[in-house]
Amino acid sequence: MTTRNSIPENPAQTVVFLETLATIVQKSPVAYSPDAAADLAAHIRGMAEAVTTDARVDPALLVTTRQHAALDWHNELVAVLFAADHRPELH
Numbered sequence: 083m084t085t086r087n088s089i090p091e092n093p094a095q096t097v098v099f100l101e102t103l104a105t106i107v108q109k110s111p112v113a114y115s116p117d118a119a120a121d122l123a124a125h126i127r128g129m130a131e132a133v134t135t136d137a138r139v140d141p142a143l144l145v146t147t148r149q150h151a152a153l154d155w156h157n158e159l160v161a162v163l164f165a166a167d168h169r170p171e172l173h
Contacts, residue, residue, distance in 0.1 A: 092139075092143065092147075093133055093139045094139050094140070094144045094146075096130075096133050097130045097134050097139055097144060097147075098144070098147045098148050098151045099151075100126050100129050100130035100133065101126075101127065101130050101148075102151060103126055104122075104124075104126035104127045107119055107122050107123045107126060108120055108122075108123035
């Protein structure tokens with residue numbers, strides 16, 4: 083059986099993914115110094131801006147996609163906070 087890689091259905095999903103990735107990189111500079119993390123995050127945000135411009139992403143679709151992504155990340159965080167095995171790690 084061949085595994086097929088999933089590609090986002092619309093450019094707005096790509097933009098939101100890149101924006102989320104940039105935020106994670108900037109807030110969690112584990113492998114990089116804070117300055118290097120900020121530089122990498124800025125580069126990723128630039129990629130998101132390029133996709134938005136080049137693909138002519140509909141602003142309303144982008145807003146809706148950001149809202150859904152925020153809910154998804156909120157739900158993931160709540161799940162981690164309430165999982166017994168993760169509580170000791172969250173100080």
